[in-house]
Amino acid sequence: MRRPFVTVFSRTILISSFAAGVANGHDYVVRVDEPMQRLDVEARFDERVDRIAARSDDAGRYLISAYDCDTGQRLRSRGRRLVLPESGIDCLRYSVNLERAARDERRNSTLSSSNVIVSTAAWFWRPSLDDVESIRVQFDLASSIDVSIPWRPVEGESDVFELTTSPQSSTAPAVFGEFEYHEADIPGATLRVTVLNGEQPLDSAALVDWVAEAASQITLVYGEFPNPSPSVVLIPVGSRSWSDAPVPFGRVIRDGGETIELFINENRDIEDFYGHWTATHEFSHLMVPYITSRHRWVSEGLAQYYQNVLLARAGHQSERQAWQELYEGFERGRGSAVGRSPNDVANGSWRDGTMKVYWTGAVVALLGDVELRAGSDGQQSLDTVLRELWECCLPSDRTWSGPELYRQLDDIAGRPIFMPLYRRYANSTDFPDAMPTLARLGVKIENDRVRLTEDAELAEVRSAITRH
Numbered sequence: 151m152r153r154p155f156v157t158v159f160s161r162t163i164l165i166s167s168f169a170a171g172v173a174n175g176h177d178y179v180v181r182v183d184e185p186m187q188r189l190d191v192e193a194r195f196d197e198r199v200d201r202i203a204a205r206s207d208d209a210g211r212y213l214i215s216a217y218d219c220d221t222g223q224r225l226r227s228r229g230r231r232l233v234l235p236e237s238g239i240d241c242l243r244y245s246v247n248l249e250r251a252a253r254d255e256r257r258n259s260t261l262s263s264s265n266v267i268v269s270t271a272a273w274f275w276r277p278s279l280d281d282v283e284s285i286r287v288q289f290d291l292a293s294s295i296d297v298s299i300p301w302r303p304v305e306g307e308s309d310v311f312e313l314t315t316s317p318q319s320s321t322a323p324a325v326f327g328e329f330e331y332h333e334a335d336i337p338g339a340t341l342r343v344t345v346l347n348g349e350q351p352l353d354s355a356a357l358v359d360w361v362a363e364a365a366s367q368i369t370l371v372y373g374e375f376p377n378p379s380p381s382v383v384l385i386p387v388g389s390r391s392w393s394d395a396p397v398p399f400g401r402v403i404r405d406g407g408e409t410i411e412l413f414i415n416e417n418r419d420i421e422d423f424y425g426h427w428t429a430t431h432e433f434s435h436l437m438v439p440y441i442t443s444r445h446r447w448v449s450e451g452l453a454q455y456y457q458n459v460l461l462a463r464a465g466h467q468s469e470r471q472a473w474q475e476l477y478e479g480f481e482r483g484r485g486s487a488v489g490r491s492p493n494d495v496a497n498g499s500w501r502d503g504t505m506k507v508y509w510t511g512a513v514v515a516l517l518g519d520v521e522l523r524a525g526s527d528g529q530q531s532l533d534t535v536l537r538e539l540w541e542c543c544l545p546s547d548r549t550w551s552g553p554e555l556y557r558q559l560d561d562i563a564g565r566p567i568f569m570p571l572y573r574r575y576a577n578s579t580d581f582p583d584a585m586p587t588l589a590r591l592g593v594k595i596e597n598d599r600v601r602l603t604e605d606a607e608l609a610e611v612r613s614a615i616t617r618h
């Protein structure tokens with residue numbers, strides 16, 4: 151379903167209009183040569199720094215050379231650190247073997263050589279952001295090379311970005327070369343959409359329309375998209391796709407900005423992308439801060455719950471289908487990693503407990519949502535408390551724990567809803583039982599098939615959750 155308020159426009163270069171405001175910070179200039187083999191960086195620091203590191207252990211292997219640019223002294227790397235003189239340095243100049251880093255980057259395996267992804271972890275050597283507000287990075291590129299990066303674009307300047315403190319959930323992709331860049335306005339946000347080139351030509355405008363529709367489903371929660379300027383990167387996987395799904399994989403990366411990476415199977419018809427769950431799930435993650443991996447089940451569950459609720463609200467699936475999906479998911483969660491708690495599974499080898507990680511938090515989201523709605527005559531809901539969470543706390547520049555999020559939601563609600571559920575289930579091997587709540591909502595299960603009844607105690611609450 152396409153929504154009329156989505157407007158999309160294309161730009162070949164980045165001309166942006168987001169807030170700037172660099173009070174104090176470090177200044178970087180990044181150059182990439184025409185064949186995209188080498189990347190040269192000059193960094194001038196706001197004050198002397200005595201510690202510089204990259205995020206990846208491999209970064210040292212890609213470093214060609216590094217110098218203190220004031221003294222000319224050569225600097226060596228040790229692991230992911232640069233060895234600096236004891237008195238620190240004011241200025242750093244270094245070169246990176248971009249071709250080699252790009253060759254090691256698996257995401258490039260399905261891309262055309264006209265564009266490459268290189269993680270900032272592999273080439274961005276920097277001091278911590280503890281002592282300055284931000285790092286300003288200017289890309290000085292040949293006319294044939296564009297850059298896409300999740301950092302915040304600086305107002306009025308082309309190819310200049312500002313990196314501020316953020317959680318580091320994974321490593322940000324930087325894209326260099328020729329690719330399509332579009333901006334799409336949805337309520338509360340301008341999506342910055344990068345469409346990479348794969349094996350075959352793409353209808354990037356049609357893909358951007360779809361991404362804008364999927365992102366705007368999040369606005370069905372409280373009217374706004376939670377991040378004003380997220381980066382969305384579409385990576386075609388084409389004939390190398392490991393699944394027939396239109397969007398076989400997606401993830402949210404928080405690293406100097408929020409990026410949603412969506413791997414797309416461009417052999418599928420564009421109509422098949424509408425209503426597919428991956429994008430809805432990933433965008434749903436942005437309604438909460440980055441949650442530490444130990445409590446990963448808290449954020450996965452919330453995204454899993456909203457993915458089904460929102461596809462129904464947006465008209466991509468019926469109310470009944472949404473409850474069928476939730477019921478089946480709860481059953482998969484119940485059968486997964488039996489005898490282990492969600493905290494254990496999320497923390498350790500969670501491969502065999504994937505369904506426990508994804509669905510424990512989804513039951514908790516449902517139980518909390520129903521309690522909020524039923525106990526307030528519909529005045530409160532998970533939607534309303536998430537709206538207040540957005541107003542106070544998003545996008546967040548740090549990592550939260552699961553209980554910290556639940557406690558905040560309870561503070562907003564003014565009553566204990568989520569923390570009692572956390573205490574009951576987080577370290578328990580008991581999978582939370584959704585059946586009594588489903589029965590009250592009029593979600594009847596007969597031979598694993600959901601039937602909705604209108605005469606149930608909370609039938610109105612149910613339809614308020616999933617109504618189109």
Ligand SMILES: [Zn+2]
Pocket residue numbers: 431432435449450453
């Ligand atoms: Zn997820």
